[in-house]
Amino acid sequence: MELKLSNLEKSFGEKKVLHGISLKVESGSPFGFLGRNGAGKTTSIRIIMGVLLADSGEVTIDGKPIDRSKTRIGYLPEERGLYPKKEIMEQLIYFGVLKGMSRREAAESAKSILQRLDMGQYAKSRLETLSKGNQQKIQLAATLVAKPDIVILDEPFSGLDPVNALLLKDIIEELALQGKLVLLSSHQMNYIEELCPEIAILNGGNIVLSGRIRDIKRSYDRRRMVIDTPDPQLVANTIPWRSETSNGQVLVDLPELSDREALLKYLSSISTSVDCVKVFEPTLNDIFIQYTEDQV
Amino acid sequence: MKQFLSILRFEYSGYIKNKVFMGITISIVLILAILLSLPRLTDLSKSDDSSEPISSSSGELILIRDETGAGDMSLSYLSPVFPEDTLELTDMTQEQLQDCVSSGECSRAIIITGDLSYTYIVDSLGIYDSTQLTIEEALASRYQAQALTSLGLTAAEAGQVINAAVTGELVQLGKDQSSNFMYTYILIMLLYMAIMVYGQLVANSVAIEKGSRAMELLITSARPRNLMFGKVIGSGLAGLTQLGLVLGSAFLFFELNRNQWAGNAIINSIFNMPLPILLYTILFFILGYFIYAFLFGAVGSMASKVEDINTTSLPVMFLMIAVFLLVVYALAGGTPDSTIMVIASFIPVSSPMAMFVRIAMSQVPLWQVATSIGILILSTFGIGYLSAKIYQVGVLLYGKPPKLGEILKAMKTSKA
Structure with a gap:
């Protein structure tokens, strides 16, 4: 399945929120949709969901305009909330039925997703009686109960403890493996980096960067090397290239790529032990800041 | 759908x-x-309470002092217009009557001060208290009857004149x-x-x-x-x-x-x-x-x-x-x-x-x-x-x- 946004434009009054964004997302692996607050992510998602109409541009699925009656979309909004005073199972069935399931289908699906989330015992509980983290899991269950073809998760990890975050990571990977199209929006870059091979960064209503994270990282200058050593200060002081220490590592800027061999020879010749030598790659966090820090 | x-x-x-x-x-x-069941419930409680003697009058006690000296006549005019209450003639002074009403011994008191004048004594005047209107109608009837009998009519004739009945017919088209x-x-x-x-x-x-x-x-x-x-x-x-x-x-x-x-x-x-x-x-x-x-x-x-x-x-x-x-x-x-x-x-x-x-x-x-x-x-x-x-x-x-x-x-x- 391929979701494509083509030249989406959207204004609210005088304020232009989307300046003709284009994006292609394929099923098989989660896609990271990133951007600072107010960059236009929620507006884009609402256009995909059909809640808002774009001023121009279109949303297609496998080349055809999206038919939301046939393509089920599950959405986990950043602003969480269900019915605090209602039974969990009742709510999940309701959201399943709203998306076109029969009550029986919705009940079966709800039961199975609750079990997957280790929440089966709370089916008859009222939402308000659960802890914040468990409420978060119920919200995820409401997103997935209708077995959507497209899953859009906005800040899914916020409020989860590390154990539940790990469970969520597993579930997101399972969804991708099942062939669902998963769009993930988060400011927690470590999760995006771990889960999403491909990303797009939205800034001020424009896509400022998109592609595979690996390729993006490889596009950075590869003459900068990282050396892990027990005595970084000594190595940095004696190495014959421009260097500095950072986070207990030595960073070396080589004049040419071909100087890598010379670096390796040098390191094997010194008495200080060296644990690892690798090309320096920026983290996704670094890349994100670099591409979005100019946004007003 | x-x-x-x-x-x-x-x-x-x-x-x-x-x-x-x-x-x-x-x-x-x-x-x-x-x-909605209250009247039935109160009926039941009344019938159960058979030991209590039933009062001859369910109404309140109204004391009447007639300063014109025609107490019995006043009573004969006032009694029919207060059918629920008990009316009694008294010689009490106005102060005594006020004390009687204040203490609750009697509900109201009327002092007839002349053929067409009276004093009405009541504790709190209720919104729907129509006693004054009733007294005025009774005194007016008494005055009219006295006037007609002084002109030579018998009491029965005077009564007929005063209570002359008017018959009317209503044709109601709407509600x-x-x-x-x-x-x-x-x-x-x-x-x-x-x-x-x-x-x-x-x-x-x-x-x-x-x-x-x-x-x-x-x-x-x-x-x-x-x-x-x-x-x-x-x-x-x-x-x-x-x-x-x-x-x-x-x-x-x-x-x-x-x-x-x-x-x-x-x-x-x-x-x-x-x-x-x-x-x-x-x-x-x-x-x-x-x-x-x-x-x-x-x-x-x-x-x-x-x-x-x-x-x-x-x-x-x-x-x-x-x-x-x-x-x-x-x-x-x-x-x-x-x-x-x-x-x-x-x-x-x-x-x-x-x-x-x-x-x-x-x-x-x-x-x-x-x-x-x-x-x-x-x-x-x-x-x-x-x-x-x-x-x-x-x-x-x-x-x-x-x-x-x-x-x-x-x-x-x-x-x-």
């Missing part, structure tokens, strides 16, 4: 499963049952407003309160979903039109269920105690209202409810949280209160067919109450009733559609309630 029905079912069951909602319903039913007034007044109050309460429930329900952010998921799961119509109709059905239980139990307990209420004209007028009036009440409740519930739903979507509801729903509440005051003014003034009421009976937001009062209190041409209902039905759909559009825009907006211009602008770019 399936989505709409799911929303309707969810909303309706939400009310029916709500302990507060059902608690209030059951409490009202119980209160009505007790109130008897005085007999219809009580049930019309009660029904219009019920209509106003029901529309206001259930309309507010819709506004609250929307605001709760928005405040708890369940709206974020709802609006992406269902069409706004289905959400709005499902919510309004679901709440309306819950309202009808509650009203049905309350009115049904009221009629049931009245029927069970019909004999005990035989002497109460007001209660009988309410429960013996004509069937068409009851049917019109239901029809105008349904239509009036829809118009206002859609408006309340739209304003509910403007509130960021439940606490904002009071502010955002003010315009709709003011509108409704204005209509209610207009209608009650016309009802109390006996002018149900005034020009303003005729106009109001065709305007959708006022017609449910205005046309209902006109139907109950006067003769309204059938074409006017049909036109009013037709306009109301069409407007209900129109306002429902517009409200769904406002709702779709409103539920996505948080923070300060938006201005009308902003809503209209956003409605143009939103999807229906």
Whole structure:
């Protein structure tokens, strides 16, 4: 399945929120949709969901305009909330039925997703009686109960403890493996980096960067090397290239790529032990800041 | 359609499963049952209390001091006009009589100071105390009789002149407003309160979903039109269920105690209202409810949280209160067919109450009733559609309630 946004434009009054964004997302692996607050992510998602109409541009699925009656979309909004005073199972069935399931289908699906989330015992509980983290899991269950073809998760990890975050990571990977199209929006870059091979960064209503994270990282200058050593200060002081220490590592800027061999020879010749030598790659966090820090 | 029905079912069951909602319903039913069974219960308690001697008079003691020296004559004129009370002649002074009334030994006292003058002594003067009017009529009769007998008429002839009976015949083409007034007044109050309460429930329900952010998921799961119509109709059905239980139990307990209420004209007028009036009440409740519930739903979507509801729903509440005051003014003034009421009976937001009062209190041409209902039905759909559009825009907006211009602008770019 391929979701494509083509030249989406959207204004609210005088304020232009989307300046003709284009994006292609394929099923098989989660896609990271990133951007600072107010960059236009929620507006884009609402256009995909059909809640808002774009001023121009279109949303297609496998080349055809999206038919939301046939393509089920599950959405986990950043602003969480269900019915605090209602039974969990009742709510999940309701959201399943709203998306076109029969009550029986919705009940079966709800039961199975609750079990997957280790929440089966709370089916008859009222939402308000659960802890914040468990409420978060119920919200995820409401997103997935209708077995959507497209899953859009906005800040899914916020409020989860590390154990539940790990469970969520597993579930997101399972969804991708099942062939669902998963769009993930988060400011927690470590999760995006771990889960999403491909990303797009939205800034001020424009896509400022998109592609595979690996390729993006490889596009950075590869003459900068990282050396892990027990005595970084000594190595940095004696190495014959421009260097500095950072986070207990030595960073070396080589004049040419071909100087890598010379670096390796040098390191094997010194008495200080060296644990690892690798090309320096920026983290996704670094890349994100670099591409979005100019946004007003 | 399936989505709409799911929303309707969810909303309706939400009310029916709500302990507060059902608690209030059951409490009202119980209160009505007790109130309407009260005469039977008090009858039973009286018959059980057989050891107590039955008083020859159920009324109060009124003392009379006649300074004109014709005490017996005064008593003969006053006794028939106070049939429930016990009248006794006394020689007490005014101060003693005042003490007697203050202490509660006697309920009232009358000092007849001349042929056409008297002093009435009472503790607190009740709103409906007509004692003075009764005394004046009795003294006037006595004076007239004395005057006529002094002119040579016998007492019997004088009595005939004074009590000369006039026969009249009434040809009533329309309705008897005085007999219809009580049930019309009660029904219009019920209509106003029901529309206001259930309309507010819709506004609250929307605001709760928005405040708890369940709206974020709802609006992406269902069409706004289905959400709005499902919510309004679901709440309306819950309202009808509650009203049905309350009115049904009221009629049931009245029927069970019909004999005990035989002497109460007001209660009988309410429960013996004509069937068409009851049917019109239901029809105008349904239509009036829809118009206002859609408006309340739209304003509910403007509130960021439940606490904002009071502010955002003010315009709709003011509108409704204005209509209610207009209608009650016309009802109390006996002018149900005034020009303003005729106009109001065709305007959708006022017609449910205005046309209902006109139907109950006067003769309204059938074409006017049909036109009013037709306009109301069409407007209900129109306002429902517009409200769904406002709702779709409103539920996505948080923070300060938006201005009308902003809503209209956003409605143009939103999807229906």
